[in-house]
Amino acid sequence: MxxxxxxxxxxxxxxxxxxxxxxxxxxxxxxxxxxxxxxxxxxxxxxxxxxxxxxxxxxxxxxxxxxxxxxxxxxxxxxxxxxxxxxxxxxMCLVPEKRELFATMAVEDNLVLGAYRRKRAGERNYLDQLEHVFELFPRLKERRKQAAGTLSGGERQMLAVGRALMGKPQxxxxxxxxxxxxxxxxxxxxxxxxxxxxxxxxxxxxxxxxxxxxxxxxxxxxxxxxxxxxxxxxxxxxxxxxxxxxxxxxxxxxx
Ligand SMILES: Nc1ncnc2c1ncn2[C@@H]1O[C@H](COP(=O)(O)OP(=O)(O)O)[C@@H](O)[C@H]1O
Ligand SMILES: [Mg+2]
Missing domain, CATH: 3.40.50.300 (P-loop containing nucleotide triphosphate hydrolases)
Structure with a gap:
């Protein structure tokens, strides 16, 4: 060691x-x-x-x-x-091995769900990370209306990370x-x-x-x-x- x-x-x-x-x-x-x-x-x-x-x-x-x-x-x-x-x-935020996305929901709606806890906590600007996530992952922005289940493996991984970031983890x-x-x-x-x-x-x-x-x-x-x-x-x-x-x-x- x-x-x-x-x-x-x-x-x-x-x-x-x-x-x-x-x-x-x-x-x-x-x-x-x-x-x-x-x-x-x-x-x-x-x-x-x-x-x-x-x-x-x-x-x-x-x-x-x-x-x-x-x-x-x-x-x-x-x-x-x-x-x-x-x-x-x-x-604290964990993106598990199984990405646990909502396949039938649009990319953008999956991202919004990532901010759910902040919304429930009464944060008014709970969606403030959305543009930041779209900047990091332009591909998600292009596909914002597309169902998560139709994304490629790489895009799904991007979505899982993007959704985690919506919660503003440290x-x-x-x-x-x-x-x-x-x-x-x-x-x-x-x-x-x-x-x-x-x-x-x-x-x-x-x-x-x-x-x-x-x-x-x-x-x-x-x-x-x-x-x-x-x-x-x-x-x-x-x-x-x-x-x-x-x-x-x-x-x-x-x-
Ligand atoms: N729910 C579980 N019940 C019993 N054994 C488990 C469970 N999850 C993992 N293990 C065992 O614990 C060890 C470590 O697994 P895991 O943490 O998944 O490894 P890694 O992520 O590095 O592939 C393995 O021997 C695995 O079989
Ligand atoms: Mg493992």
Missing amino acids: AKESNAVENAILQVDGLSVRYGKVEALHDGKLTVGAGQIVSVIGPNGAGKSTLLNAIMGALPQTGHSKGSVRYLGEEVSVLPIERRVSRG LLMLDEPSLGLAPLIVKEIFHIISALRQTGVATLLIEQNARAALQISDYGYVLETGEFALEGKADVLQHDPQVIETYLGLTKKVA
């Missing part, structure tokens, strides 16, 4: 001693990570490593059978005791945004995630596509069978022989 740690002045998220079990099986053991203000932090690891488990535990969105223990601090507050709704209203957590997308689309999506840094949102990115994730990240963690095996600045990890052999090399072999 690298001695490195993500030393930041303003931590948005601090996870410590986070373990998750499904029944008797432990899927995550003693997880510890930090996301600083304005950072993109990625967690890379193969299928089944516990990446989704980690995100769901941070969000309070584990299935009934999952139990977590440990500390999740968001903006300095212990949120592991809070239900998911309260975490969302504080500005912490955006993305579960494998590149899954099932063609390389060119992956590039486009990652470019946009990278651009989000300028808007002040902190991003925790979970990926199997280690190369693409590390390229846009400030800091990275490697998760292997429920344990954090390695961590470091993203540009250092990209050149780490162990990471190259196990993750970046593997991509080459598969291709």
Whole structure:
């Protein structure tokens, strides 16, 4: 385990001693990570490593059978005791692996739904992010009246991220945004995630596509069978022989 740690002045998220079990099986053991203000932090690891488990535990969105223990601090507050709704209203947002869009509804209506919580909280300008989302994703603007179910995979992913942004999150957590997308689309999506840094949102990115994730990240963690095996600045990890052999090399072999 690298001695490195993500030393930041303003931590948005601090996870410590986070373990998750499904029944008797432990899927995550003693997880510890930090996301600083304005950072993109990625967690890379193969299928089944516990990446989704980690995100769901941070969000309070584990299935009934999952139990977590440990500390999740968001903006300095212990949120592991809070239900998911309260975490969302504080500005935490998870785009799950299944994008959960409303297929028969128009793109624009899906986006408006992303602001529902702000509307219910009485925010008058709850739609103020719409133009911003359309600027980030001009393709969504072109297709604003089109049913979400008729979008391509890449456009659907854009819509899922756009809908998340409508809630004005301070912490955006993305579960494998590149899954099932063609390389060119992956590039486009990652470019946009990278651009989000300028808007002040902190991003925790979970990926199997280690190369693409590390390229846009400030800091990275490697998760292997429920344990954090390695961590470091993203540009250092990209050149780490162990990471190259196990993750970046593997991509080459598969291709
Ligand atoms: N609801 C569940 N019930 C039991 N085991 C689960 C459940 N969800 C995930 N697991 C197990 O936990 C481990 C980690 O899964 P997951 O977090 O989905 O990994 P990843 O997202 O990295 O592919 C796997 O062994 C998986 O089979
Ligand atoms: Mg997963």
